[in-house]
Amino acid sequence: MLELAALEPGTRVRVTQQLPQTHAVWTTAIEGVVCRFRQAQTGSWFAHAKSDKLWLDRLEIKKDDGELVTLNLDRYSRIDCIA
Numbered sequence: 001m002l003e004l005a006a007l008e009p010g011t012r013v014r015v016t017q018q019l020p021q022t023h024a025v026w027t028t029a030i031e032g033v034v035c036r037f038r039q040a041q042t043g044s045w046f047a048h049a050k051s052d053k054l055w056l057d058r059l060e061i062k063k064d065d066g067e068l069v070t071l072n073l074d075r076y077s078r079i080d081c082i083a
Contacts, residue, residue: 032061
């Protein structure tokens, strides 16, 4: 798995995310080239964090068909560098 600090623009990655359910796990994967990695605020009023905002790790990638995708990363996200 790739370290978040290694997410430089131009790096080709596969991001696998999972959403646990009661009796199953939904899994999805997306591949593309990193455009930007950052921490960004949400408008979460219940976060009780700095300035009442919740900070999320966000990865912006460009898929092979040109689509730009913003992914919110969490503990169920796996990022692999691919050649």
